[in-house]
Amino acid sequence: MRIDSMKRLQRDAEQGDAAAQFNLGVLYGNREDDNGYALEDRRAEAIKWLTRAASQGLHRAQGRLAEIYGEDPEVSKDAVKACMWFVIAAKGLSGAQQQSAQAGYERAAAHLTVLEIARAQRRAATWKPKVETVAAPAAPLPGLGRIAS
Structure with missing residues (x-):
């Protein structure tokens, strides 16, 4: 990806654009480049951006986030999160x-106890999407518009 495209994607993601957050999360979640070479583990960064997009209700981000949490089923807290996001x-x-x-x-769910499954289902049932708010740029002060030359 070109540097200017990446900067634009990062900017849009930081401004609350769920699609940009999803795309950034997918990029950070990739484990290999296009040639099959291993990439640096950026799981935490992928989770950060996918969570922001998923929290806004973007279903494909919710599914991808669940997949990332489900990749390591030995960690039961991640499996609970995976189940919640899959639901x-x-x-x-x-x-x-x-x-x-x-x-x-x-x-x-195959890696969880009945109580953990119930916890994941309860969290999913009470989950509601959130709209990110981004601070608007400060408006110019009255009377300080363009100065005529």
Whole structure:
């Protein structure tokens, strides 16, 4: 990705654009480059951006976030988060994507106790999307407009 494109994507993501946040999260979540070479582990950065997009209700971000949490099922707190996000994502997806979310839920849930599954389902049931607010640039003070020359 070109540097100016990456800067624009970063700027848009920081300003609350859910699609940009999703794309940035996917980029940071990649484990290999286009040639198959391993990339630096940027899981925390991927989770940060995918969480911001998922929290705004972007279903594909919710599904990708759940997949990342579900990649390490030995960590039960991540499996609980994976289950929660898979349930939330499945509600907004359809077709093959919905089936994929349901299958991901089942894989993650297989590593949890009944109480942990109930916790994930409870969190999913009470989850609500949030709209990010970004501070608007300060308006110029009255009377300090352009000075005529």
